[in-house]
Amino acid sequence: MGELEKEQEYLLETIINAEKKNATDTILNWAEKTSFKNAFSELLEPVLSKLGDLWFRNELSLAQAFLAGKVAEDIFNIASKSDELSLDLANPKGTAVIGNIEDDFHSFGRKLVVIFLRLDGWKVYDLGNDVLPKEFVDKAVQTNARVIGVSAMIYNTAISIIGVRKEIDKRNLTGKIQLCVGGAVFNVRTNLVQEVGADGTADNAIKTPELFNKLQQKSFKYE
Amino acid sequence: MNNARAQLNGYQKILNAINGTPTETTPLALVLSLYGSKLTSSPPKEYYSNPEAYVKGQEAIVDLYNPDIITTPFVLPFEGEAFGSEIKYVAKMTPQLKRPVISSYDEIKNLKTPAYNEGAKAYCLECAKMLVSRYKYKNFILGFTLSCIDSCAMIMGVEGFMDTLLFHPKELQLLFEKTSRHFIEYSNALFDIGVDAIAIPSAFCSPTMVTSKIIEEVILDPLTNALQKIKGSVIIHNGSATNLKFLHYYVNLPNVAGFVIDNRENMDEARQIVGNKLLLGNMNIATIAEKTPEVVQRATSRILNRRKSDNHFVFCNAGPDVTYETPHENIIAICNTVNNFKKKHVKHKKICIACSIFKKELEALKKEGAINIPIIYLDSMLHMKPDKLNALLSAEIEKYNDYEIILAFGDCSTGMFDIENKHNVKRTKGLNCTNILLGTSEYRKLRKEGAFILFNEWVHRWKEVFIDEFGFKKSESATLFMNEMHTKFVYLDLGDAEIPHDTLKELSDFCGLPYEIKSSTSEFLAKSIFSLNQLFDYGR
Ligand code: B12
Numbered sequence: 001m002g003e004l005e006k007e008q009e010y011l012l013e014t015i016i017n018a019e020k021k022n023a024t025d026t027i028l029n030w031a032e033k034t035s036f037k038n039a040f041s042e043l044l045e046p047v048l049s050k051l052g053d054l055w056f057r058n059e060l061s062l063a064q065a066f067l068a069g070k071v072a073e074d075i076f077n078i079a080s081k082s083d084e085l086s087l088d089l090a091n092p093k094g095t096a097v098i099g100n101i102e103d104d105f106h107s108f109g110r111k112l113v114v115i116f117l118r119l120d121g122w123k124v125y126d127l128g129n130d131v132l133p134k135e136f137v138d139k140a141v142q143t144n145a146r147v148i149g150v151s152a153m154i155y156n157t158a159i160s161i162i163g164v165r166k167e168i169d170k171r172n173l174t175g176k177i178q179l180c181v182g183g184a185v186f187n188v189r190t191n192l193v194q195e196v197g198a199d200g201t202a203d204n205a206i207k208t209p210e211l212f213n214k215l216q217q218k219s220f221k222y223e
Numbered sequence: 224m225n226n227a228r229a230q231l232n233g234y235q236k237i238l239n240a241i242n243g244t245p246t247e248t249t250p251l252a253l254v255l256s257l258y259g260s261k262l263t264s265s266p267p268k269e270y271y272s273n274p275e276a277y278v279k280g281q282e283a284i285v286d287l288y289n290p291d292i293i294t295t296p297f298v299l300p301f302e303g304e305a306f307g308s309e310i311k312y313v314a315k316m317t318p319q320l321k322r323p324v325i326s327s328y329d330e331i332k333n334l335k336t337p338a339y340n341e342g343a344k345a346y347c348l349e350c351a352k353m354l355v356s357r358y359k360y361k362n363f364i365l366g367f368t369l370s371c372i373d374s375c376a377m378i379m380g381v382e383g384f385m386d387t388l389l390f391h392p393k394e395l396q397l398l399f400e401k402t403s404r405h406f407i408e409y410s411n412a413l414f415d416i417g418v419d420a421i422a423i424p425s426a427f428c429s430p431t432m433v434t435s436k437i438i439e440e441v442i443l444d445p446l447t448n449a450l451q452k453i454k455g456s457v458i459i460h461n462g463s464a465t466n467l468k469f470l471h472y473y474v475n476l477p478n479v480a481g482f483v484i485d486n487r488e489n490m491d492e493a494r495q496i497v498g499n500k501l502l503l504g505n506m507n508i509a510t511i512a513e514k515t516p517e518v519v520q521r522a523t524s525r526i527l528n529r530r531k532s533d534n535h536f537v538f539c540n541a542g543p544d545v546t547y548e549t550p551h552e553n554i555i556a557i558c559n560t561v562n563n564f565k566k567k568h569v570k571h572k573k574i575c576i577a578c579s580i581f582k583k584e585l586e587a588l589k590k591e592g593a594i595n596i597p598i599i600y601l602d603s604m605l606h607m608k609p610d611k612l613n614a615l616l617s618a619e620i621e622k623y624n625d626y627e628i629i630l631a632f633g634d635c636s637t638g639m640f641d642i643e644n645k646h647n648v649k650r651t652k653g654l655n656c657t658n659i660l661l662g663t664s665e666y667r668k669l670r671k672e673g674a675f676i677l678f679n680e681w682v683h684r685w686k687e688v689f690i691d692e693f694g695f696k697k698s699e700s701a702t703l704f705m706n707e708m709h710t711k712f713v714y715l716d717l718g719d720a721e722i723p724h725d726t727l728k729e730l731s732d733f734c735g736l737p738y739e740i741k742s743s744t745s746e747f748l749a750k751s752i753f754s755l756n757q758l759f760d761y762g763r
Contacts, residue, residue: 018389018434058465062432066385103313105321108381155546156316188463189509 004042011047015068016060023071028078036079040119044072048116052206069115069205076119092123094216095145097136099127100183102160106153109183112205113149120209133163140177146219147212150198152183158192165197175222178215182208233291234419237363241456241480241501243534249527250537251561252292252503253554255284256367257317257544262287268312271298274349281354285362287551288558292537293358295351295366295413297544299424301343302369303377305405306334310343315547323380328391328398334378336401339408348412355417363420365458366413370423371403371449372442373462378402384427388437399445407452414455420480421455424543426462430469438472447476456480458501463542470496486510486541490530495753499592502530503539506557511540512549516556523560531564574623575752576616577631579603580656580678583719584745585631593749596629596756603656603680606635607692613638620648629755631748633659651751660715662747673710675736677727679720685730695733702735712738717745 007030014023031039051068054060079085096117100110107129117124125139136148148168152158161181168177181198193201199218202211231239236250259280260270270276281293300310300320307324325334340348347366354364369377375384375398387395410421426432428442450457459466459473460483467488473479474497481501484493490505510522523538530536538561545554573596577585580603588594599619605612613636620628620642628648633655636642643650653659657676658666669676681688695701712731716722722740731738 018436020390058431061430061434062381063385063389063434063437066382067389070386103311103319105311105319106381108385111382154316154319155548156313157319189513191513 007043008047011043012050015047015051015071016064018064018067020067020071023067024074027071027075031075031079036082036084039075040079044075044119048072048206052204055204055206065112065204065206069112072119073115076115089123093121094147094212095123095125095143096147096149096212097125097127097140097143097145098149098151099131099136100129100151101157101164102130102132104152104154104157104183105129106151106183109153109205110151113151113182113208116205116208117212120213122209122212133160133167136164137167137171137173137177141171141173145177146216147178147180149208149212150179150181152181153185155185155189155192158183158185158196161196161198176219178219180211180215232360233289233293233362234360236291237419237537240535240537243499245534248564249530249561250291251558252363252365252537252539253288253290253557254294254297254540254544255288255290255554256281256294256297257547258549258554259284261315261547267314267316267318271296271312271318272343272346274346274353277346277350278353278357282357285358288554290362290558292363292365292539293354294422295354295364295418296347297367298343298347299367299369299373299543300377301347302374304343305337305339305341305409306374306378307337308377317544320377320380323378323383325379326383327379328383328387328394331387331394331398331401334398334401336404339405339412344409348416351413351416351418359417364418366410366418366421367460368406368409368413368421368423370425370428371399371406371445373423373425373427374402374406375399376427388427388433388441392441395441396445403445403449406449410457411452411454414453419456420458421453422458422460422483424460424462425466426464428459428469428473429462429464429466431464431466435469438469443472450479451477453478458483458503461485461504461541467493467496474498474500481535481537483539483541490526490536491754494533495750499535501535501537502533503537504541506538506540508540508542508545508549511553511557512546514553516550516552519553519556520560523557524564527561527564572625573627573629573756574599575629575631576601576619576623578606578633578635578656580606580680581631581660581748583679584660584717584748587719588745588749588752594752598631604684604687604692607688609635609637612636613642616642620645629752631659631752632656649755651748651755653751657715659751660717660745660748661743665743669713669741673708674713674739675705675709675711677712677714677730677738679715679717679723682714682723682726682730685726685733689730689733698733698735701733705734705736709736712736714738714740716740716742718742 011023011026027039027044030043051060055065080089098114114124114126125143140148150161150164164179178199180200182201186192186201187203200211200215202208236246239246240250260267262283263280265276265280270280277296298317300318303320304310308320309322310318311321312318351366413421457478458481459479465485465487482497484490484504486505486507493502511519575596575598577598577600579600582600585598601615616636630650632650633653651659689695689701714727727738
C-alpha cells in the first residue's frame with residue numbers, strides 16, 4: 001500500500017470513529033506536504049466518495065456524516081485564507097442558489113449540502129429557510145446561477161417546489177436554470193422528484209457536487 | 224366489523240398481544256392522529272390547539288376504522304414548544320418546528336425546564352383526558368411523546384444537538400438532565416390520566432442518526448435512568464429510522480414493553496432480538512399514501528401472513544402519521560384485510576431430536592424459555608457408529624411422523640441427506656456439532672489453526688473416544704496420530720459446567736497436544752433452532 005492509500009484509509013477510519021482532530025490534522029499535514037488542492041482531490045475526495053457510498057447503503061450514521069461535514073468545513077475555511085486557494089475562489093466552478101422551500105425549516109440537510117458544494121469549488125448563495133419560489137429564481141437570475149437546489153423535509157412543503165418549476169418556466173429559463181431537489185421526504189417517496197418537476201436529486205450531501213456539475217453541463221446546452 | 228372482532232374489544236386485544244394470548248385476528252394500530260383533522264375538516268391550527276376538535280377527529284377515526292389503538296396528538300415539535308421553540312401551523316400537516324429555542328451548546332446552561340402541563344402540553348394532556356373518558360377499556364390509549372434524547376432535536380435543532388452530542392459532553396449531560404425531568408413528569412402525568420402506554424419515537428437512538436459508540440457512551444445511561452422513573456409501559460417507536468441493529472440495547476431497559484419496526488427491516492430478525500416483547504409494524508406509509516387499495520391490501524396480507532403465528536404482534540404503520548393525502552379507501556383496505564385475516568392456530572406439534580452433545584445447552588435454553596418444544600436426545604457416542612445412528616434416527620423420525628421435527632445434529636449419519644429431505648424434518652445448519660455451536664466463520668478459523676475441538680461431554684468420556692473407539696491403546700500412537708493433523712486441543716467453555724482442567728491435562732498428555740480454553744455461548748445453536756421453528760411456521 002502506498003503512502004497516499006494509507007493516509008486515505010486512516011482518514012476514513014478517523015471520521016468513522018468520530019475523531020475530528022485527527023481527521024483534520026491528517027488533511028492539513030498532507031496539504032503541507034503537497035498542496036491544498038492535492039489534499040482535496042487526492043485525499044479528501046476519495047474518502048468522501050467512500051463515505052457517500054456507505055451513507056447511501058445506510059451504513060453511515062448522520063453523526064458520522066456530520067463529523068465529515070465539520071472536518072470539510074474547517075479545512076475549507078483554513079484553505080480559503082491561503083494564497084493557494086484565494087484565486088480559485090474568485091473563479092468558482094459554478095454558481096448555485098440554495099434554500100429550503102416556503103414553510104420548510106429543516107436547515108440541517110441543506111447546510112451539509114452547502115458545505116460539500118463549497119468544498120468542490122462552487123459559489124453558493126444560501127437563502128436559508130422558508131424561501132418563496134420567486135426569491136429562488138430572482139437570486140439565480142441576479143447571480144447568473146445555473147442551478148437552483150431546493151431542500152424540503154416534509155411532503156406538504158416539498159410539493160410547493162412546483163412553484164419554483166413554474167417560475168423558471170414562466171420566465172423562459174427552462175433548461176437554462178436547472179432545478180434540483182433533495183431532503184428526507186424525497187428519499188422515502190421516489191416519485192416526488194418528477195411530481196415537483198425537478199431535473200435531478202441526490203440522496204445525500206456528499207453526492208450533491210456530482211449532481212450539480214452534471215446539471216450545470218446540461219444547462220450550458222441551452223445557451 | 225366481523226364477529227371475531229366483536230368478541231374482544233381493542234383494549235383486550237392489545238392486552239392479549241402484550242401477554243402473548245392468541246387472538247383470532249391480528250390487533251390493528253394505525254397512527255391516525257393527523258387523519259382525524261381531515262375527516263372532520265378541522266384545520267390543523269384549530270385541531271392541534273383545541274382538545275375538543277382533536278377528540279372529535281378521533282371519534283371520527285373510531286367510527287370509521289375502529290383501530291385497536293388510539294393515540295394522543297403525534298406532534299413532536301410540541302416537545303420543543305414546551306421549552307420555548309417556535310412552531311408553525313401549516314395546512315394539511317402537523318405543526319412544524321420553525322425556530323429552536325437554542326441552537327448552540329453554550330446556551331444550554333440558560334435553558335429552563337418548563338412545567339409539564341403548560342402551552343401545547345396542556346392541550347395534549349386535555350386530549351388524553353378526554354380520550355380516556357370516552358374510550359378507556361374499549362380501545363388501548365397510547366400517548367406520544369419524545370424521550371429525553373430525541374426531544375433535544377426539537378429544542379436545539381438537529382444540527383445544534385448533533386454538535387453537542389459529538390463534541391460537548393458536559394453540556395450534553397446538563398441538557399439531558401433538563402429534558403429528562405420534563406420527559407418523566409409529562410409521561411407520568413399521561414399515566415395518571417389513564418393512558419395505557421406511551422410511545423417514544425427514537426430516531427436519535429438508531430443507527431440512522433448515531434453510532435453504537437455514542438449509544439453506549441452517552442445515550443444509554445440517561446435513557447435508562449429516565450425510563451426507570453416512568454410509571455407505565457413504554458413502546459420504542461422507530462421514529463422513521465431503521466433501528467434493528469440497535470434493538471438489543473433497548474430490550475431490557477426498564478418499562479420497555481415493545482417496539483415499532485421500520486418497513487425496510489425484517490420482522491423475523493426483530494422477533495429474535497426482542498424475545499416475547501410486543502412488536503408493532505411494519506407497513507410503509509408511502510405505500511398507504513400512494514398505491515391503489517389492491518396494492519395496499521396485498522402489502523397488508525404479506526405482513527399478516529408472515530406474522531400469523533406471532534401472538535405478540537400488532538399490525539401498524541411504521542414511521543409517523545398516515546399522511547393527510549392518503550385516500551380513505553386505502554385505510555379501509557387495511558382494516559378489512561386485517562379484520563378478515565384469521566391467525567394460524569392449528570399448529571402442528573413439534574419435537575426436537577438432538578445429539579446428547581448439545582444436552583446441557585439445549586436444556587439451559589429451554590429453561591430460559593428460548594426453546595419451548597420437547598427434546599429427545601440420542602447418545603453422542605453414536606457419532607462413531609454412523610450406521611447405527613442412522614437406524615436409530617430413522618426409527619425416531621418414523622415414530623413422530625405427524626410432528627414437525629427439528630434435528631439438532633451435524634451431518635453425522637450415513638443417511639442424513641435422505642432424512643433431512645423429508646417434508647416434516649429440518650436440520651440445524653452446520654457440518655458437525657462444533658460448526659453448529661460456533662457458526663461457520665469461527666469454526667473455519669479454528670480448523671485452519673489445526674484445532675481439535677472438545678466439548679465438556681467428550682472430555683469426560685475421552686477414554687471411550689480415544690482408547691475404546693479410536694483404538695489408541697498407548698500414548699505414543701495417539702501422539703503420532705493426533706500430531707499428524709492437529710496442533711492443539713481447544714476446549715469450548717460454554718459457561719455451563721466447570722472446566723475439567725485435570726481431565727484436560729490427562730488427555731493433553733496422552734495425545735501430546737497442548738490445550739486451550741475458548742469461551743463461547745450457545746447463541747448460534749439457539750438462533751439456528753429458532754429459525755427452523757420459524758421455517759415451519761412461515762414456510763420460508
Ligand atoms: C430524524 C427524524 C426526525 C427527528 C428530527 C427531525 C428534524 N430534522 O427536525 C424527529 C424525531 C424529532 C422528527 C420529527 C418529525 N418528523 Co421526522 N424524520 C426523521 C428522519 C428519520 C431523518 C430526517 C433527518 O433529519 N435526516 C438528516 C438530514 C441531514 O438529512 P436530510 O434532511 O434528508 O438531508 C440530506 C439529503 O436529503 C440531502 N439533501 C437535503 N436537502 C437537499 C437539497 C438538494 C438540492 C439536494 C440535491 C440534496 C439535499 O442531503 C442532506 C444531507 O445528506 C426522517 C426519515 C428518513 N429516514 O429520512 C423522518 C421524516 C423526515 N419525518 C417525518 C415527519 C412527518 C416528522 C414529524 C412531522 C412528525 C410529527 N408528527 O411530529 C416531525 C416534524 C419535526 C419538525 N422538524 O418539524 C417524515 C416526513 C414525510 C412526510 N410525509 O412529509 C419523514 C420523512 C419520515 C417518514 N418516513 O415519513 N423526525
